[in-house]
Amino acid sequence: MQKLLNESESELEAAQANLRSAMSDLEYLDSSLSYQNILTNTRFFDMAKNQKEGLEAIKQKPYFARIHFQKENEPAEKLYIGKTSLFDRDSQEPIIVDWRSPVANVYYDGRLGDLTYMVNDEELKGHLFSKRQYKIENGKLLDVRDIDLTTNDELLQDALAGKADVRLTEIVSTIQAEQNEIIRAHLKQPILVQGAAGSGKTTIALHRISYFLYTMGEHFKPQNLMILAPNRLFIDYIADVLPELGVGQICQTTFAEYVQKATNIKVKIQNANEQLENAIHSVEEYSWITGMKGTMQYLEIMDRYIKKLEWQIAEQFEDIYIEKFRMMKASHLRRLFLEDYQYMPIEKRLAKIRSVLQNHIRQKKKQLIYTLKKRYDDILDRSIFGIRDDAKRKEVVTKWIDERDERLPQVEKEAKTVVSRYMKRFDKYKIKVLYRTFLTDPVLLQELAPSFTKEMQEQFLKAHEKEAWTLEDLAALYYLHARIKGVKDEWKMKVVFIDEVQDYSLFQLAALKEGLETDMFTMVGDLAQGIHSYRSLTEWDPVRELFPRASYKTLQKSYRTTIEIMNVANEVLQQMDEDLPLVEPVVRHGEEPAFHPMDKWEPKQLAKLYEEIRGNGHRSIALICKTAEDAKKAAKVLSKEGLHIQTLDESSAIDPDALLIVPSYLSKGLEFDAVIIAAIDEAFYDTALDRKLLYVALTRAMHELHLVAPKKKDLLLKD
Numbered sequence: 001m002q003k004l005l006n007e008s009e010s011e012l013e014a015a016q017a018n019l020r021s022a023m024s025d026l027e028y029l030d031s032s033l034s035y036q037n038i039l040t041n042t043r044f045f046d047m048a049k050n051q052k053e054g055l056e057a058i059k060q061k062p063y064f065a066r067i068h069f070q071k072e073n074e075p076a077e078k079l080y081i082g083k084t085s086l087f088d089r090d091s092q093e094p095i096i097v098d099w100r101s102p103v104a105n106v107y108y109d110g111r112l113g114d115l116t117y118m119v120n121d122e123e124l125k126g127h128l129f130s131k132r133q134y135k136i137e138n139g140k141l142l143d144v145r146d147i148d149l150t151t152n153d154e155l156l157q158d159a160l161a162g163k164a165d166v167r168l169t170e171i172v173s174t175i176q177a178e179q180n181e182i183i184r185a186h187l188k189q190p191i192l193v194q195g196a197a198g199s200g201k202t203t204i205a206l207h208r209i210s211y212f213l214y215t216m217g218e219h220f221k222p223q224n225l226m227i228l229a230p231n232r233l234f235i236d237y238i239a240d241v242l243p244e245l246g247v248g249q250i251c252q253t254t255f256a257e258y259v260q261k262a263t264n265i266k267v268k269i270q271n272a273n274e275q276l277e278n279a280i281h282s283v284e285e286y287s288w289i290t291g292m293k294g295t296m297q298y299l300e301i302m303d304r305y306i307k308k309l310e311w312q313i314a315e316q317f318e319d320i321y322i323e324k325f326r327m328m329k330a331s332h333l334r335r336l337f338l339e340d341y342q343y344m345p346i347e348k349r350l351a352k353i354r355s356v357l358q359n360h361i362r363q364k365k366k367q368l369i370y371t372l373k374k375r376y377d378d379i380l381d382r383s384i385f386g387i388r389d390d391a392k393r394k395e396v397v398t399k400w401i402d403e404r405d406e407r408l409p410q411v412e413k414e415a416k417t418v419v420s421r422y423m424k425r426f427d428k429y430k431i432k433v434l435y436r437t438f439l440t441d442p443v444l445l446q447e448l449a450p451s452f453t454k455e456m457q458e459q460f461l462k463a464h465e466k467e468a469w470t471l472e473d474l475a476a477l478y479y480l481h482a483r484i485k486g487v488k489d490e491w492k493m494k495v496v497f498i499d500e501v502q503d504y505s506l507f508q509l510a511a512l513k514e515g516l517e518t519d520m521f522t523m524v525g526d527l528a529q530g531i532h533s534y535r536s537l538t539e540w541d542p543v544r545e546l547f548p549r550a551s552y553k554t555l556q557k558s559y560r561t562t563i564e565i566m567n568v569a570n571e572v573l574q575q576m577d578e579d580l581p582l583v584e585p586v587v588r589h590g591e592e593p594a595f596h597p598m599d600k601w602e603p604k605q606l607a608k609l610y611e612e613i614r615g616n617g618h619r620s621i622a623l624i625c626k627t628a629e630d631a632k633k634a635a636k637v638l639s640k641e642g643l644h645i646q647t648l649d650e651s652s653a654i655d656p657d658a659l660l661i662v663p664s665y666l667s668k669g670l671e672f673d674a675v676i677i678a679a680i681d682e683a684f685y686d687t688a689l690d691r692k693l694l695y696v697a698l699t700r701a702m703h704e705l706h707l708v709a710p711k712k713k714d715l716l717l718k719d
């Protein structure tokens with residue numbers, strides 16, 4: 001590797017020198033030639049630079065596994081697997097194969113013995129003699145182990161015993177077979193994953209992106225991929241993994257952010273977590289509206305609205321004329337709009353009709369001018385030869401010539417402007433105004449939502465008296481925008497990865513699918529953590545109906561927590577209304593979660609507990625409360641003790657050295673070495689929402705869990 005690195009360095013230097021001389025040649029060479037020259041040399045320079053950086057990145061840990069493998073009808077070989085591939089310069093033989101390459105699948109998936117694997121949709125056969133794992137750090141080989149089915153995956157055990165860095169890391173060396181199946185599942189098809197807390201959903205989604213770009217990179221640029229995460233905090237949390245996996249430049253955003261950018265509609269939306277807080281405190285009025293706005297029923301209402309607009313437009317088509325000559329019939333234009341171009345967004349259809357008309361009129365105009373000229377010629381002929389009286393003849397001929405000379409340019413001019421004038425009748429839509437009109441106009445509401453009772457209509461109108469925007473409205477705005485204006489190419493991602501998909505409504509997913517015109521979605525989520533379920537998904541069947549091509553997978557093993565912590569979390573999971581299977585922790589033991597009875601905030605005691613946890617060697621430690629209000633209180637109380645604390649909100653950048661104070665719902669997706677759940681002022685009640693909030697909080701802990709409350713039942717646990 002050092003030899004390759006040296007070579008690569010000299011190549012880079014050479015490329016740099018070439019580029020420099022290409023630049024200096026710019027002045028006296030023919031400009032297009034020198035431009036070419038610079039372009040080629042820049043490309044060489046970039047390649048050399050990437051290669052050198054790639055080599056440097058893997059130098060300290062070039063590979064993590066080796067397979068002794070024989071492809072059918074070929075000699076057996078020993079293949080080393082690493083994060084990127086490395087080839088012998090002379091023979092072009094692989095020295096290290098990339099973990100994403102087809103043959104590496106054998107390492108993740110294959111049992112020892114005869115097996116099959118796929119290359120470019122073709123099934124190949126082979127025989128696997130052995131799988132070997134290496135532990136290499138800083139260029140030193142620390143351990144070597146042969147693995148097969150019977151031995152426990154010690155590398156995995158090691159990895160899981162590691163410390164959380166308040167960041168997600170890549171797991172290429174310990175990907176498990178069930179996870180590998182999802183990472184490598186058919187890339188051109190959608191996939192939906194129900195995975196238990198800590199089963200690696202987020203991690204897998206990120207590895208699938210890396211695998212996707214490796215395999216399909218020729219057809220898809222990273223800019224065409226989008227990952228939708230719940231909030232900025234979460235994006236920050238995953239941000240480091242993508243470059244580590246060799247993936248940069250992919251759009252990482254939230255649904256709300258994406259919609260506002262793609263539609264260019266700026267609205268201040270009520271935060272989903274504020275809505276959630278309202279739900280926790282049961283203060284939201286008319287909560288049926290929030291739920292309803294996420295359903296396919298609401299999508300149908302929007303469809304009806306769009307139909308109505310279409311008819312209004314269709315009615316405005318009239319025959320189009322130049323002078324008294326009809327250029328195109330209204331009925332034809334209407335048919336183009338309502339039928340032939342129906343697959344396009346409304347404004348795109350109108351633009352298309354405009355250009356069709358323009359072309360058509362350009363053709364027709366030539367004919368028209370020809371006909372008119374001919375008519376004048378005939379008349380002039382007749383006048384010249386038919387009128388005897390000189391004066392009279394002169395008068396008539398002049399009249400016709402004057403008329404002709406005035407009329408023909410007029411027709412030319414008319415032909416140029418008629419389409420623009422004609423199309424002026426069609427206004428450009430303002431989506432926000434359009435949608436607000438629907439929310440506030442009783443007649444329109446009655447027409448579009450006939451199934452609403454009188455009372456529902458009244459509540460609906462009342463709820464929208466004041467202009468306010470929620471996440472649900474964004475889905476509707478996006479849908480209307482997509483159907484009326486169409487999503488611009490730069491925002492039309494071709495492949496979408498959604499984490500925490502249980503927090504989406506069906507309408508949100510349908511709107512995205514419609515706007516992006518693709519179903520290539522990788523969706524991962526967990527219904528047991530569906531804390532927004534009053535407005536989002538409570539089962540997967542409707543999603544599977546929406547994505548009929550999607551494969552559906554489940555992950556039941558949790559890699560995050562110890563058996564002891566998972567047992568407590570499972571006790572809460574069992575109380576949920578949904579019939580969800582218990583989570584199986586991978587075999588890893590730890591301390592029994594400790595219960596510390598506390599009737600009111602005891603800052604000294606909590607500070608002592610925190611110090612004890614730190615004393616056990618843990619670094620990322622969170623104190624989770626049910627609500628933001630409670631978290632604020634905890635922060636106030638504890639900061640008086642002089643502890644270094646940070647209260648997390650959605651846009652926080654996590655301080656790895658602080659005691660993190662987090663409201664339960666915001667902790668979703670994150671993980672910490674140790675977690676203290678404090679239900680001192682606000683207990684978790686026996687409601688669907690509280691059970692989920694508590695479950696989320698419990699499953700954040702990797703190694704240690706402490707429960708602080710007046711009574712165990714405040715945490716929904718038995719004494």
Ligand SMILES: Nc1ncnc2c1ncn2[C@@H]1O[C@H](COP(=O)(O)OP(=O)(O)OP(=O)(O)O)[C@@H](O)[C@H]1O
Binds near residue numbers: 159176197
């Ligand atoms: N195969 C694996 N090898 C090593 N670590 C793994 C593996 N799979 C998952 N992990 C680790 O388990 C933890 C949980 O993973 P991740 O956060 O992706 O799970 P999740 O299903 O998204 O969890 P949640 O639903 O709770 O957000 C992470 O620390 C991850 O690195």
